[in-house]
Amino acid sequence: MTMLLHNSFSQAHLEDLRARLTAQLASRSCELLDRDDARIERLVDVVRAMDDGSLTSGQVLAVFADNRVPGFSFGRWLVDMVDEGVYLDTVYDEAA
Numbered sequence: 139m140t141m142l143l144h145n146s147f148s149q150a151h152l153e154d155l156r157a158r159l160t161a162q163l164a165s166r167s168c169e170l171l172d173r174d175d176a177r178i179e180r181l182v183d184v185v186r187a188m189d190d191g192s193l194t195s196g197q198v199l200a201v202f203a204d205n206r207v208p209g210f211s212f213g214r215w216l217v218d219m220v221d222e223g224v225y226l227d228t229v230y231d232e233a234a
Contacts, residue, residue, distance in 0.1 A: 139195045141188055141216075141225045151224045152189075155215060156182050162209040181205060 143151075159178045184201045187193045193201075195216060202212035219225050 140191065141195050143189055144223050144226055146189070148224075151219055152182050152185060154219075155185055158215065159207055159210060162207050165209065177205065177207075181207075 156178055159181060163174045163178070181202065184193065184198055188195060188198045199212055199216075202210075216225070
């Protein structure tokens with residue numbers, strides 16, 4: 139499904155994603171490794187690609203499934219972001 143950002147200028151949702159991923163990866167060790175930071179940035183970049191329309195939410199879900207972060211659910215995060223009004227999916231947009 140194509141996701142539309144409510145406010146395309148705001149990057150707060152990406153900072154939220156980065157913070158949640160960091161918290162989950164940090165909970166398994168005392169400190170984050172450089173490869174963890176790189177992994178987080180790659181996943182944030184995938185969501186940024188969804189934001190600009192290059193990827194669908196289904197494609198991003200598949201990337202997160204292939205790059206699992208224990209304790210983090212991209213689907214749950216995306217639902218939270220829709221509930222908070224960050225994203226409007228096309229189903230809601232077409233109904234309006």
